[in-house]
Amino acid sequence: MARKPLIAGNWKMNNTIGEAVVLTQEISNRFEPDWSDTVDVALCPPFVDLKPAKTVLEFDKQHIAVGAQDVYWEEKGAYTGEISVGMLAEIGCAYCIVGHSERRGLFGETNEDVNKKAKALLAGHLAPIICVGESLAVRDEGTTDEFVCAQVRAAFAGIDENEAAKCVVAYEPIWAIGTGRTATPEQAQAVCAAIRETLKELYSQDTAEAMRILYGGSMNEGNAAILLAEPDIDGGLIGGASLKATSFIAIIEAALK
Numbered sequence: 335m336a337r338k339p340l341i342a343g344n345w346k347m348n349n350t351i352g353e354a355v356v357l358t359q360e361i362s363n364r365f366e367p368d369w370s371d372t373v374d375v376a377l378c379p380p381f382v383d384l385k386p387a388k389t390v391l392e393f394d395k396q397h398i399a400v401g402a403q404d405v406y407w408e409e410k411g412a413y414t415g416e417i418s419v420g421m422l423a424e425i426g427c428a429y430c431i432v433g434h435s436e437r438r439g440l441f442g443e444t445n446e447d448v449n450k451k452a453k454a455l456l457a458g459h460l461a462p463i464i465c466v467g468e469s470l471a472v473r474d475e476g477t478t479d480e481f482v483c484a485q486v487r488a489a490f491a492g493i494d495e496n497e498a499a500k501c502v503v504a505y506e507p508i509w510a511i512g513t514g515r516t517a518t519p520e521q522a523q524a525v526c527a528a529i530r531e532t533l534k535e536l537y538s539q540d541t542a543e544a545m546r547i548l549y550g551g552s553m554n555e556g557n558a559a560i561l562l563a564e565p566d567i568d569g570g571l572i573g574g575a576s577l578k579a580t581s582f583i584a585i586i587e588a589a590l591k
């Protein structure tokens with residue numbers, strides 16, 4: 335089944351509002367409007383940059399979405415420092431990353447938290463980009479598929495098939511994030527295929543075949559084409575290379591082919 339690729343830029347904690355406006359404008363200027371027929375693109379800047387980035391894209395009438403990097407599952411209340419789904423929806427976010435390995439590793443986000451965040455996003459009509467991925471220790475032990483597929487099962491617990499179909503899964507081996515060390519296309523494909531198999535077991539062949547599974551981990555303009563050519567890799571979650579318009583656009587162009 336032909337799935338429309340998604341190229342999502344995870345800016346992490348980079349770019350002030352002024353810098354975000356400049357980068358968004360540079361990306362918008364280079365983005366050919368008809369590319370959006372073939373590829374979905376999302377920018378995931380820090381919370382404070384979401385509205386300015388969205389404003390630039392709306393002004394330019396570009397079909398480039400914005401997404402957040404995290405969310406809290408409660409609707410409102412005494413949760414100092416947190417941001418709700420409703421707040422993201424009001425800005426016009428289409429996506430939100432959940433379970434990024436930096437949030438799991440640095441901020442203690444658990445599989446249960448990821449599941450609650452995904453459910454809250456779906457209830458608010460935002461598409462979760464659910465990140466999963468193994469450490470180098472797990473890979474060296476030879477238990478990558480078991481570890482990653484357990485993360486997938488936990489993230490989707492209690493989510494029904496219709497809702498699951500709206501989710502995106504991002505396979506991001508921790509040892510490849512921000513390290514310049516990319517999974518080989520064969521390694522990335524093997525885990526993405528195992529994830530799709532798990533989605534098939536949880537839901538159905540049709541739903542698993544329709545869902546997008548991204549690869550993330552030092553994807554750049556030099557390696558995007560070979561990774562995106564793999565049958566179960568439906569796009570990329572891009573960190574470092576999303577911070578420069580030329581490299582991000584080159585990755586989008588690789589997804590057009």
Ligand code: PEP
Binds near residue numbers: 506551552
């Ligand atoms: C990420 O943070 O999701 C990521 C894949 O980062 P990088 O592309 O820099 O490895």
